Amino acid sequence: MRGALRKWAPSYFPLTSHLLPLTSYLLPSELALDILLMGPPGAGKGTQGAILAQRLGLPKFATGDLLRDAVKQGTPLGRKAKAVMEAGHLVSDDIILGVVREELAKPNAAKGVVFDGVVRTVPQAEGVDRILADQGRALDAVLFFDVTDAELLARLEKRRSIESRPDDDPKAVANRLLAYREQTAPVLAWYEDRGVVRHIPAIGSVDEVAERVRHALNHA
Numbered sequence: 001m002r003g004a005l006r007k008w009a010p011s012y013f014p015l016t017s018h019l020l021p022l023t024s025y026l027l028p029s030e031l032a033l034d035i036l037l038m039g040p041p042g043a044g045k046g047t048q049g050a051i052l053a054q055r056l057g058l059p060k061f062a063t064g065d066l067l068r069d070a071v072k073q074g075t076p077l078g079r080k081a082k083a084v085m086e087a088g089h090l091v092s093d094d095i096i097l098g099v100v101r102e103e104l105a106k107p108n109a110a111k112g113v114v115f116d117g118v119v120r121t122v123p124q125a126e127g128v129d130r131i132l133a134d135q136g137r138a139l140d141a142v143l144f145f146d147v148t149d150a151e152l153l154a155r156l157e158k159r160r161s162i163e164s165r166p167d168d169d170p171k172a173v174a175n176r177l178l179a180y181r182e183q184t185a186p187v188l189a190w191y192e193d194r195g196v197v198r199h200i201p202a203i204g205s206v207d208e209v210a211e212r213v214r215h216a217l218n219h220a
């Protein structure tokens, strides 16, 4: 059975209780550990993703960071994405999947990747699945960061006063939350159907949430 199928079938392959230890005896083509972080804007994916990636010794790949860099450098990708991002809308699936394919072709992605905010529509979820399957890989876990709306708005407002991201102005924030509700929230159900989601209550200190992430990956 292909690695991808096996990983999607928790009853046959009970990785829920052995997720990390399993990597020590998987076949070489199945050594990769791929973890996707999901949640609304402001849920703390970036902060937790950095901690997790460092702990696992994996690269963190955030489409938001990559696109912001491209905008700053004025590359063709950045020129295409700039207005859409600043308005708080989603960049097209084609662009995102192109970027994912490029990222996964890099040698440092061979052992696995922490994907931060990379999948925001169902076609992107399907595309990422295909790209990973081409390498004999599949997502090992989807961590969903759960935060109330009131907390999200407070966090984004605070970030706005510190970082001044163009898409943290109130109108763009409203669009980002709308894009999240309409296009990204259904992705959660898509992954729930495949049995790979772990819910992380994302309120509390950075250390507390990081500990929940560690626990969810080891024991869920």
Ligand code: ADP
Binding pocket: 040, 041, 042, 062, 063, 064, 065, 067, 084, 085, 086, 088, 089, 090, 091, 092, 096, 116, 117, 118, 119, 120, 121, 124, 167, 176
């Ligand atoms: P947040 O999730 O807090 O809105 P990010 O830095 O992750 O912030 O993303 C910033 C912007 O980059 C998004 O609002 C969107 O325009 C674009 N973006 C990032 N990832 C994707 C994706 N997978 N699909 C579509 N657009 C994306």
